[in-house]
Amino acid sequence: MDLSSWLRRYAAGRPHVLLVVSRGGTGVRLALEAELSRRGWPIAAGPADADVLLVAGAPGPELGSALDAVWAAIPQPRTHATILDAARVAVELDRAAAELVAGHPMTGPLPSQTTVDGGPVRSGEVTDRDDAPHVHRSAHGEHSDHTKHAGHGGHGEMRMPGGLPMADLGQDRDGLTLDQLQVTLGPVLSDWPAGLVLAVVLQGDVVQRAHARLVDDPLSLPFWSSDTPMTDTDRGDAADPSRHAAARELDAIARFLAVAGWPAPATRARRLRDELLAGASPEPMCAAAEALCRQVRRSRTLRRMLRGLPHALDLLTVRLEALGQAIVALRGPAGMAATPEERRPTTVSAAAREHAGSPLRSRLNLDELERLLVGTDLATARLLIAGADPITDEDSDRTGGSAPHAAAAVPARRPEQAVPVGTDGRDGEGEAPSAGHDSRHSHE
Amino acid sequence: MNEPMPIPAQVTLPWWWALLLPLVLIAAAWAVTAFDAVVTARTTGRRGGFAVPAREVARLLVGQRRRTVAADPVLWRAGSAVLPVAAVLAAVVIPLGARPVADLGIGVVWFNAVEVLAWAAVWMAGWGPNSVLSLVGGYRFVAQGLAYELPHMFAIITAALGAQSLRVTDIVAAQHDLWFVLLMPVAFVVFLISTAAMAFWGPFDAPVAADLAGGAAAELSGADRLLFSGGRWMLLTTAAAMAVPLFLGGGAGPLLPEWAWVVVKTAAVLAVMVWARRRVPRIRMDRWTEISWMVLVPLTLAQALVVSIVVLAQGGL
Numbered sequence: 118m119d120l121s122s123w124l125r126r127y128a129a130g131r132p133h134v135l136l137v138v139s140r141g142g143t144g145v146r147l148a149l150e151a152e153l154s155r156r157g158w159p160i161a162a163g164p165a166d167a168d169v170l171l172v173a174g175a176p177g178p179e180l181g182s183a184l185d186a187v188w189a190a191i192p193q194p195r196t197h198a199t200i201l202d203a204a205r206v207a208v209e210l211d212r213a214a215a216e217l218v219a220g221h222p223m224t225g226p227l228p229s230q231t232t233v234d235g236g237p238v239r240s241g242e243v244t245d246r247d248d249a250p251h252v253h254r255s256a257h258g259e260h261s262d263h264t265k266h267a268g269h270g271g272h273g274e275m276r277m278p279g280g281l282p283m284a285d286l287g288q289d290r291d292g293l294t295l296d297q298l299q300v301t302l303g304p305v306l307s308d309w310p311a312g313l314v315l316a317v318v319l320q321g322d323v324v325q326r327a328h329a330r331l332v333d334d335p336l337s338l339p340f341w342s343s344d345t346p347m348t349d350t351d352r353g354d355a356a357d358p359s360r361h362a363a364a365r366e367l368d369a370i371a372r373f374l375a376v377a378g379w380p381a382p383a384t385r386a387r388r389l390r391d392e393l394l395a396g397a398s399p400e401p402m403c404a405a406a407e408a409l410c411r412q413v414r415r416s417r418t419l420r421r422m423l424r425g426l427p428h429a430l431d432l433l434t435v436r437l438e439a440l441g442q443a444i445v446a447l448r449g450p451a452g453m454a455a456t457p458e459e460r461r462p463t464t465v466s467a468a469a470r471e472h473a474g475s476p477l478r479s480r481l482n483l484d485e486l487e488r489l490l491v492g493t494d495l496a497t498a499r500l501l502i503a504g505a506d507p508i509t510d511e512d513s514d515r516t517g518g519s520a521p522h523a524a525a526a527v528p529a530r531r532p533e534q535a536v537p538v539g540t541d542g543r544d545g546e547g548e549a550p551s552a553g554h555d556s557r558h559s560h561e
Numbered sequence: 562m563n564e565p566m567p568i569p570a571q572v573t574l575p576w577w578w579a580l581l582l583p584l585v586l587i588a589a590a591w592a593v594t595a596f597d598a599v600v601t602a603r604t605t606g607r608r609g610g611f612a613v614p615a616r617e618v619a620r621l622l623v624g625q626r627r628r629t630v631a632a633d634p635v636l637w638r639a640g641s642a643v644l645p646v647a648a649v650l651a652a653v654v655i656p657l658g659a660r661p662v663a664d665l666g667i668g669v670v671w672f673n674a675v676e677v678l679a680w681a682a683v684w685m686a687g688w689g690p691n692s693v694l695s696l697v698g699g700y701r702f703v704a705q706g707l708a709y710e711l712p713h714m715f716a717i718i719t720a721a722l723g724a725q726s727l728r729v730t731d732i733v734a735a736q737h738d739l740w741f742v743l744l745m746p747v748a749f750v751v752f753l754i755s756t757a758a759m760a761f762w763g764p765f766d767a768p769v770a771a772d773l774a775g776g777a778a779a780e781l782s783g784a785d786r787l788l789f790s791g792g793r794w795m796l797l798t799t800a801a802a803m804a805v806p807l808f809l810g811g812g813a814g815p816l817l818p819e820w821a822w823v824v825v826k827t828a829a830v831l832a833v834m835v836w837a838r839r840r841v842p843r844i845r846m847d848r849w850t851e852i853s854w855m856v857l858v859p860l861t862l863a864q865a866l867v868v869s870i871v872v873l874a875q876g877g878l
Contacts, residue, residue, distance in 0.1 A: 121623050124623045127616060127619045128619040128623060130612070130616055131613065133620075154605050155607070157605070157609075162775040162779070163774035163780075165627050165779060165780050165781055166775060166778075166786065168620070168624075192626070192627055192782040192783055193625040194624075194625075300693045306774060307771050307774070308771070319693065321700060322697040322700055322701075374842075376771075377842050377843060378764070378767070378771075378842055379843065380604075380838075380839055381839040388605070388606065418842050419842045421848060422844065422845050422848055495772070496767065496770075496773075496845065
């Protein structure tokens with residue numbers, strides 16, 4: 118055994134995992150996160166830092182093509198797996214580690230071709246692909262034509278090698294003329310709603326325009342269901358809706374804290390979530406979750422960071438209130454009796470209510486979300502998305518509308534409508550999108 | 562502090578320590594990484610974590626290096642390589658025990674000048690790959706640098722002021738009676754905070770944060786990532802070790818030899834950093850600039866004023 122294969126074998130004891138969640142893959146994601154945390158395998162922030170590409174749930178055609186692009190950006194030695202069933206998580210992780218040890222350059226099928234029900238799921242056209250000049254500078258989750266570069270080891274993730282077109286210039290919010298970069302965020306990003314694709318125009322790191330949509334269609338029922346508890350398809354014993362609801366809110370708050378860069382309570386929230394779903398007794402869970410809420414509420418640093426960012430503090434309050442309600446419900450009938458009257462009026466603070474439309478909703482849809490994002494910097498945008506926690510694994514209108522086909526749903530909203538006015542009184546995004554931008558969003 | 566210290570015959574370590582210094586620094590950074598990994602493992606309810614740095618190094622050594630389209634390879638690769646080099650160069654003036662590798666007359670200025678290389682390093686690593694997210698990571702670090710650097714310099718200068726010398730061994734000698742952490746506590750705290758910002762560590766890790774998919778490091782893999790993240794650990798270790806001669810009396814202490822005290826004190830400073838990273842949410846640079854300039858700069862200036870008065874009262878200058 119030579120040195121490099123020994124090193125490979127040793128490193129395979131702790132591979133970094135890039136986790137991609139398809140719409141409908143939430144159940145598998147939760148099982149995966151719990152198992153990764155148990156093994157101590159870190160979750161990679163991006164493809165360059167990953168060894169294993171894990172897809173939770175069945176990817177549709179668009180996510181599949183994004184996966185191929187991401188796969189091309191993962192350095193060798195690497196491996197990938199698509200996991201459709203939460204029960205197979207441990208088996209697939211073991212297999213992935215074994216393949217990393219074997220270490221032969223993986224030249225097998227692309228991730229999109231090893232998926233679901235009846236073989237390759239690639240369709241002809243990807244919604245975001247077009248021939249207009251397009252500045253592609255980011256790697257993550259973009260749909261790009263990587264096949265040109267596959268010959269030299271899978272590095273390319275951008276179209277048009279060399280000779281990339283120049284970025285357009287445009288006025289920014291401070292009256293400077295800066296490059297406008299058109300960047301697609303998602304669907305492959307950590308702590309990101311499953312299947313969300315956010316096309317943004319960036320100047321510096323400030324979002325000038327935002328257009329949110331969802332890839333593909335979920336092939337399974339949503340894991341978190343507001344009405345009925347999930348049956349045994351995803352997770353065996355999830356018969357208790359209040360337990361489920363509390364786990365969902367813990368998941369959401371963990372994501373917000375992770376995006377806010379506060380690792381300790383984020384980890385704690387995820388552990389509580391996993392223990393709840395694994396069937397731990399509710400009372401100690403409730404006490405721990407309440408302690409967590411108190412800690413987050415009391416953090417002066419967090420408040421100081423969020424204050425002044427449009428809506429961030431409101432959305433955090435919404436998340437905490439929703440978690441509080443779920444805990445009360447989980448406590449049982451005694452707690453439930455006190456819930457509706459006491460809690461509901463304070464569910465959503467004024468500003469968030471204005472955007473959410475209904476005081477009882479704790480999740481924003483995509484239209485509301487993209488309105489919030491304009492004028493924010495990327496860090497704030499990530500916080501708002503995590504705080505809004507849009508529902509992405511349902512077919513309903515509440516998700517911001519992915520009707521039968523994601524591609525067909527896009528032209529229903531004109532790009533002009535996706536260019537909202539500033540949310541916090543900033544001006545500077547008044548210029549109309551050029552014709553080139555329009556064509557980018559239309560797919561008739 | 563009353564009269565100039567007699568200068569010892571041999572103030573620097575033997576020349577071959579210059580070759581040993583990178584290894585010492587790597588070993589120290591390795592230990593810190595392992596400690597951090599053990600703490601991380603405990604927060605998720607696991608044991609172990611000691612093997613993490615070894616596995617990471619092995620993984621990055623066999624990992625493929627990444628190339629991107631229309632990259633600026635020279636700046637990009639240099640960005641990764643500059644970090645460990647800067648850490649070693651900065652460590653040259655830190656006394657490892659009684660004596661440093663190079664006892665420069667302007668040791669404090671040298672240290673500060675070299676650690677500012679981190680600005681260039683992170684910016685180049687962010688700029689090089691021609692990728693939006695890593696470029697934004699670079700932006701963030703430049704903004705962070707503007708925020709932390711002024712209070713950082715004032716804190717360092719206050720220590721030099723207290724010793725009336727820019728030579729690091731003189732600063733240690735000046736703390737013979739009273740450690741500077743007691744004479745200038747504000748400067749010490751500001752130094753620790755700005756050190757974390759300089760090593761983009763803990764609550765100041767926005768330039769490489771996961772919300773940017775790794776930020777300035779987003780496109781680094783293989784050996785480049787090893788240099789970048791290893792260099793960052795080394796920089797953190799160096800900066801924490803510098804707190805010892807500046808504020809914590811250098812190798813002074815009972816029973817143990819001087820080098821052991823340097824190790825113990827450095828480890829204590831690093832433990833605080835590892836702890837703070839988990840306790841505090843990520844600091845946004847726009848907020849931090851405000852706090853830094855409106856609160857910390859006046860505080861450090863007031864601290865420097867107090868120290869100057871003390872020095873004058875003791876008949877210095």
